[in-house]
Amino acid sequence: MLTKMKIRAILFDLDGTLIDQFEAIHRAFSKTLITMGFPSPSFEKVKRAVGGASDTTMVKLIGPERATEAVSILRPIFEQEMFNGLHCLPGTLEGLQLLHGKGFKCAVLTNKYGPHARAACKHLGFDPFLAFTIGANDTKWKKPNTKLTQLAIRKLGFSPSETIYVGDSPYDFETAKNAGIRCHLIATGTHSKEELLSLQPGEVHNDFESFICSFIKSLQASTS
Numbered sequence: 001m002l003t004k005m006k007i008r009a010i011l012f013d014l015d016g017t018l019i020d021q022f023e024a025i026h027r028a029f030s031k032t033l034i035t036m037g038f039p040s041p042s043f044e045k046v047k048r049a050v051g052g053a054s055d056t057t058m059v060k061l062i063g064p065e066r067a068t069e070a071v072s073i074l075r076p077i078f079e080q081e082m083f084n085g086l087h088c089l090p091g092t093l094e095g096l097q098l099l100h101g102k103g104f105k106c107a108v109l110t111n112k113y114g115p116h117a118r119a120a121c122k123h124l125g126f127d128p129f130l131a132f133t134i135g136a137n138d139t140k141w142k143k144p145n146t147k148l149t150q151l152a153i154r155k156l157g158f159s160p161s162e163t164i165y166v167g168d169s170p171y172d173f174e175t176a177k178n179a180g181i182r183c184h185l186i187a188t189g190t191h192s193k194e195e196l197l198s199l200q201p202g203e204v205h206n207d208f209e210s211f212i213c214s215f216i217k218s219l220q221a222s223t224s
Helices: 022-035 043-049 054-062 067-081 092-101 114-123 146-156 170-179 193-197 208-223
Strands: 009-012 105-113 133-136 163-167 182-186 203-205
Touching: 009 146, 022 043, 022 054, 022 067, 043 054, 054 067, 092 105, 092 208, 105 114, 105 146, 114 133, 133 146, 146 163, 146 170, 163 170, 170 182, 182 208, 193 203, 203 208
Parallel strands: 009 105, 009 163, 105 133, 163 182, 182 203
Antiparallel strands: none
16 A cells, blocks of 8 residues: 555656657657658557657667667657647646645656656646656666666655656556556556556556545545
């Protein structure tokens, strides 16, 4: 139970957990692949491919041979598209504000390119409620590498037993599992609730608001 673990810090994934940027992601990947002579991928194909860093997604879409070249083309295109259609998932801004007000230390740990992740958080007003945002290329590691998660936990200033990870994909489940921290998954990203339940994580929620309600309820139970 959360109440027995004295949770004090929460690490969040970004895409599909706190934000919806899939419209811009699809447009950027589509423009990149068309520029390189590949057919335009469908929205669903791109959405299912994301979760790792951009190079991992490119390998899934076009194979490894030209993935590095594709990422170098992608980044400036994405920077032109990144705020188009970008929005908070329901309840995320209010939820982060609530957690911050209750004294929880929150941060983002994502495989999105670090500067792009921080730009999205700033644009959506998350920054006042986050201790930091770590993304791809900020370190030499990517999720689900344990060293990356351990680094984030140290930056938060708490122990693994005081920290949970909240995400929306098998990458996030593996990230938490490898680091030995409790995982909460939210079915608002790349995978359905049934797919997430099959991983047997700590808990699976329909959406961010459901996660917040469950978490706050557990806090109230611990003080009653």
